[in-house]
Amino acid sequence: MRILIIEDDRSIAELERDYLEIDGFECDLTADGNTGLKMALSNEYDLIIIDIMIPGRDGFSVCSEIRKEKEIPVIFVSARSEDIDKIRGFGLGADDYIAKPFSPSEMVARVKAHIKRYNKLVSSGVKPKNKVIEVKGLTIDTGSRRVYIGSSEVILTVKEYDLLVFLIENPNIVFSKDTLFDRIWGMDALGDAATVTVHVQRIRDKISPGSENKNKYIETVWGAGYRFKV
Numbered sequence: 001m002r003i004l005i006i007e008d009d010r011s012i013a014e015l016e017r018d019y020l021e022i023d024g025f026e027c028d029l030t031a032d033g034n035t036g037l038k039m040a041l042s043n044e045y046d047l048i049i050i051d052i053m054i055p056g057r058d059g060f061s062v063c064s065e066i067r068k069e070k071e072i073p074v075i076f077v078s079a080r081s082e083d084i085d086k087i088r089g090f091g092l093g094a095d096d097y098i099a100k101p102f103s104p105s106e107m108v109a110r111v112k113a114h115i116k117r118y119n120k121l122v123s124s125g126v127k128p129k130n131k132v133i134e135v136k137g138l139t140i141d142t143g144s145r146r147v148y149i150g151s152s153e154v155i156l157t158v159k160e161y162d163l164l165v166f167l168i169e170n171p172n173i174v175f176s177k178d179t180l181f182d183r184i185w186g187m188d189a190l191g192d193a194a195t196v197t198v199h200v201q202r203i204r205d206k207i208s209p210g211s212e213n214k215n216k217y218i219e220t221v222w223g224a225g226y227r228f229k230v
Contacts, residue, residue, distance in 0.1 A: 001046040001115060002026045006036035006062060007077070008054045012100070016049060016077070019104040020111065033057030040066050046115050052078040052085065060092055067093035071158045073114035077102065090198040093157055117186055121158050133168055135230060138207060138217060140165060147207070154206050159184060163196070164203050167218060167228035176225040200226055 003020055007013035008031040017027040028043070030036045034056035040048055048066065052059035063074050073095045078085065081099035089097050095114050098107055133140040139148040145161055147154045156164065163184050167175070175183075177193035185195070200218055208216050219229045 002028070002044065003111065004036065004040055004043070004045045004048045005029045006033065006040075006049065006054060006059070007031065007051045009051070012051075012077075015104055016107065019108050023108055023112070025111070031055065033059065033062050037062045037065050041069055045072060047073045047075065047111055047118075049075050049077055049111075052076060052080055052089075060088060063089070063092045063094055067157065071118075073111075073118050075110065075114065077107065087194070087198060090195050091202065095159075118158065121162065133165070135168065135171075136217065138168075140168065149207055156203065156206060160199055160203050160206070163199055164207075164218075167226065171228050171230040174221045174224045174227045180226065196226075 001024070003025050005013050005016050005027055007016065007029070010031070013029050013031070017029060020027050028039060028045075030039060031054065033054045036050070036054070037057060040062070050059040050062055054062075059076060059078065063076070066072075066074060074093065075096040075098060076089045076094050077098045077100060079100040086097045095118075096110055098110065133142065137150055140146070141148075142165065147156055147161065147164070163180065166180070166183060177196040180196045181193040200220075204215075204218060215229075217228060219227050221227060
C-alpha cells in the first residue's frame with residue numbers, strides 16, 4: 001500500500017516514512033503543498049498524511065482540493081492542536097487529526113485503521129443493489145451511491161453518505177452522537193463524537209444549500225442527538 005506524506009520538517013517526514021515502511025507501506029515524500037496536491041491527484045494512494053503549515057499551499061487548502069476529487073483517507077499531523085484547527089480539518093473532509101509531538105507507533109496504528117475502514121466501506125458500497133430512496137425531494141440511489149436534490153447531484157464523501165443513509169433508513173429515531181459515531185465510524189474508530197456534528201453540518205450545507213431551514217432533513221434534538229424527520 002502506498003502513502004503520500006506532505007511535510008516540510010524533514011526529520012518528521014523521514015520518521016513517519018521509516019515507521020510506515022517497517023510495516024510494509026511504500027511512501028512518497030514532499031515538503032511543498034502545491035507539489036503534494038499534484039502528486040495526490042495524479043497518483044493512486046491509499047492514504048495521505050498532511051501537515052498544516054507547509055510552503056506553497058497550506059494543508060487545509062490541499063485537503064479541500066483533494067476532497068473534490070478523491071475520498072481516500074486524509075490525516076492531518078500538525079503542531080497546531082487547538083480545537084478550532086481540528087474542527088476546520090474535519091470540516092474540510094479530514095478523517096483524523098494527530099497533534100505533534102506524537103507517538104510514531106500510534107500514527108501507524110491510525111493509518112492502518114483508516115485504510116482498513118475505508119476499504120471496508122468501499123467494498124460494501126459496490127455490492128449490487130437496486131434500492132432507490134426518495135423522500136422530500138431527496139433521492140438516493142444506493143446502487144451507485146449517488147445523491148440528488150431534485151435533478152441536481154450532491155457530492156458527498158464516504159462517511160457523509162453513510163451517515164445520511166443510516167439516518168434515512170431509521171426515520172424519526174433519535175440517535176446520540178456517540179451512537180452515530182460507533183455505527184458509522186466503528187467501535188474501534190480513532191477519534192471522537194465531535195466529528196459527527198461536523199459531518200451533519202456538512203451534509204446540511206450540501207443538501208439544503210441557501211436554505212434558512214437547515215433542519216429540513218436532519219433535525220437536532222437538543223441534549224439527545226439527531227434524527228431524520230419524515
